[in-house]
Amino acid sequence: MMDRKSAEKRIGELKEQIERHDRLYYIDNNPQISDAAYDELLRELEEFEEAFPDFAADDSPTKRVGAPPRSSLPPARHLMPMLSLDSTTSADEARAFDERLRKALEKDRIAYTAEPKFDGISLELVYENGVLTRAATRGDGTTGEDVTPNVRTIRSVPLRLSDDPVPSLVSVRGEAFLPLDRFRELNRRMTERGEPGFANPRNAAAGALRQLDSRITASRPLTFFAYEIMKIEGAPDPPTHSEELDLLSDFGFVIDNHWKTCDGIEEAIDFHAVLAEAREALPFEIDGVVIEVDSKRDRDAVGARSRSPRWALALKFEPRREITDVEDIAVGVGRTGKLTPVALLKPVDVGGVTVSRATLHNARDLERKDVRIGDRVRIKRAGDVIPAVIERIEVAGQKRSGPFSMPSACPVCGSPVEAEGANHYCTGGLSCPAQLKRRIMHFASKGAFDIEGLGEKTVESMVDLEMLGSVADLFRLNRDKLLELEGFAEKSADNLLEAIERSKDIALPRFVYALGIRNVGEHVAGLLALHYGSLEAIAAAPAEELISIREIGPEVAASVTGFFSNERNRKTVDDLLVQGVAPKPPERTAADLPLAGKAFVFTGALEGITRSEAKSRVQALGGRVSSSVSAKTDYVVAGSDPGSKHEKALRLGVIVLSIDEFLSLVEGD
DNA sequence: GATCCTCGAGTTCT
DNA sequence: CTCGAGGATC
Numbered sequence: 001m002m003d004r005k006s007a008e009k010r011i012g013e014l015k016e017q018i019e020r021h022d023r024l025y026y027i028d029n030n031p032q033i034s035d036a037a038y039d040e041l042l043r044e045l046e047e048f049e050e051a052f053p054d055f056a057a058d059d060s061p062t063k064r065v066g067a068p069p070r071s072s073l074p075p076a077r078h079l080m081p082m083l084s085l086d087s088t089t090s091a092d093e094a095r096a097f098d099e100r101l102r103k104a105l106e107k108d109r110i111a112y113t114a115e116p117k118f119d120g121i122s123l124e125l126v127y128e129n130g131v132l133t134r135a136a137t138r139g140d141g142t143t144g145e146d147v148t149p150n151v152r153t154i155r156s157v158p159l160r161l162s163d164d165p166v167p168s169l170v171s172v173r174g175e176a177f178l179p180l181d182r183f184r185e186l187n188r189r190m191t192e193r194g195e196p197g198f199a200n201p202r203n204a205a206a207g208a209l210r211q212l213d214s215r216i217t218a219s220r221p222l223t224f225f226a227y228e229i230m231k232i233e234g235a236p237d238p239p240t241h242s243e244e245l246d247l248l249s250d251f252g253f254v255i256d257n258h259w260k261t262c263d264g265i266e267e268a269i270d271f272h273a274v275l276a277e278a279r280e281a282l283p284f285e286i287d288g289v290v291i292e293v294d295s296k297r298d299r300d301a302v303g304a305r306s307r308s309p310r311w312a313l314a315l316k317f318e319p320r321r322e323i324t325d326v327e328d329i330a331v332g333v334g335r336t337g338k339l340t341p342v343a344l345l346k347p348v349d350v351g352g353v354t355v356s357r358a359t360l361h362n363a364r365d366l367e368r369k370d371v372r373i374g375d376r377v378r379i380k381r382a383g384d385v386i387p388a389v390i391e392r393i394e395v396a397g398q399k400r401s402g403p404f405s406m407p408s409a410c411p412v413c414g415s416p417v418e419a420e421g422a423n424h425y426c427t428g429g430l431s432c433p434a435q436l437k438r439r440i441m442h443f444a445s446k447g448a449f450d451i452e453g454l455g456e457k458t459v460e461s462m463v464d465l466e467m468l469g470s471v472a473d474l475f476r477l478n479r480d481k482l483l484e485l486e487g488f489a490e491k492s493a494d495n496l497l498e499a500i501e502r503s504k505d506i507a508l509p510r511f512v513y514a515l516g517i518r519n520v521g522e523h524v525a526g527l528l529a530l531h532y533g534s535l536e537a538i539a540a541a542p543a544e545e546l547i548s549i550r551e552i553g554p555e556v557a558a559s560v561t562g563f564f565s566n567e568r569n570r571k572t573v574d575d576l577l578v579q580g581v582a583p584k585p586p587e588r589t590a591a592d593l594p595l596a597g598k599a600f601v602f603t604g605a606l607e608g609i610t611r612s613e614a615k616s617r618v619q620a621l622g623g624r625v626s627s628s629v630s631a632k633t634d635y636v637v638a639g640s641d642p643g644s645k646h647e648k649a650l651r652l653g654v655i656v657l658s659i660d661e662f663l664s665l666v667e668g669d
Numbered sequence: 670g671a672t673c674c675t676c677g678a679g680t681t682c683t
Numbered sequence: 684c685t686c687g688a689g690g691a692t693c
Binding site: 324381385422551553554556645 | 684685686687688689690691
């Protein structure tokens, strides 16, 4: 073997050649050597790196062939949140979007970029000093899954950026997908082997990316289009999106060249129409057009809502529609007892997926669409995912069945049904097996107790065998009982018991959410936990007090007090605590506290509260109490017969609170 | 009182 | 994802 020095040199040469051919092949679409010759280069590099492992850098093309399996995909927090896009299928809504922006920016006309909305898997790629160091899926927008080894196998993802100067840090967003011909080819190979194959390219791409063994990813020919720089350091940030796309291209990314700058919204809408025509002929799947304000400055000026930027809109194509027959209408019972009519359809293929059920929401919706058993209907998959009945189709000469009406007794437990607005509810409460099952599933769900291994099937049979009569019974399960269940062997029984045991140690917000109080989801549960700090305090809170919390109104307050005034609910909660469930009060950082950084001064005789009590209330909420008034004082609390501090406060323009105002401040939020 | 925004709850199929 | 409605804001 050669010496280190010449090995290093040869490795450098090989890397350079391979990268050049990657570029020619994937980016310039102009291959200059045969696949065999390319493989030969790659093999030689591999041999050298094996012999001299310290030269095998992160950006080596050999990393593209895949790394050995990992046990699970680790979470990866994004450098910048990956927001989703507001979307519509209507050109008029796009015009309204434009009008809002023109108003906000005080412009007659806005320059947009319009580009295809790729139907693949959105990724964040992070390059440090020009080298790809991390790739993550979108996940919930804040945290995704680390798929770096898998993404390294994608040939159109540069492992090293090619432009000078290279930024010290750059985060790039783009879409990984499987080109249609590759998808068909993959499915053909899979069916030949007797495997089922993928329903659509998107699923195939997701499957390939989420492989634990990146060698499998390497065998699936994914492609990547970059379309956004989310963060850049150590190099100038392009002032417009068009220039950003050019820069991405200079870095060595593949940019789909269908994008267009548009002078005003009408050009963007025209572009949408053009692409809708061209769609079928494209070598990859798209589901609409993304319209974005081109100028970064204007983007910053209009900002973002919590989940999506205000400066972008996805103008989607009309979803695929299919026609089928309603074979029956079933009624389901939800966690809250709500009855939901569901159309059972003659199975039909909608955009690659077989659909056999579609929700009809409620009695009003059903009536409006006038869907009856035996009718012919047009359906779509909303957002290309969830099936929905669009309308009924008149069939000439068909004799229709009678109008469907909601049952007057619960289809599961037979309890009387109550109408409430557009909805119908089963009055059986937790005596209704359907409600109990749903409640338990909610209790064990991810945002709540997060009990792994407790799926729908398991809960169903547990309730049917009367092993569970309440959520608290979960903590009374034992090995012997579990082994009675069909399909439960010792291993899975032990795993489940361990998951249940582990879940006892739970944060208060999750605990409150798990209770399944009507109108109390994750968000409100968090508010309650933060405000009261303990389960007892929440349970004892009167409605008037709850209403004083920001974002909690009379409806939510009534749901909370209603829940805790119910004897059965109280018993269940007590039972949970007896079983060793220990909700942990949230740890608040000082900055989270409502009165963080606020300075208080008391003056005069405080009625209804002692000074020390008042002081500790303020401190408990993160505020400070001092004895003299200055410009830095935020509030002066004036009791009866206030003295000079009150006057000084007025002079300095400090807010003066009466005792009542103060009390509602420290009790409210 | 109207309007905007966000949350809750229910939804399908693999 | 989508609907409906609760809550905040003007």
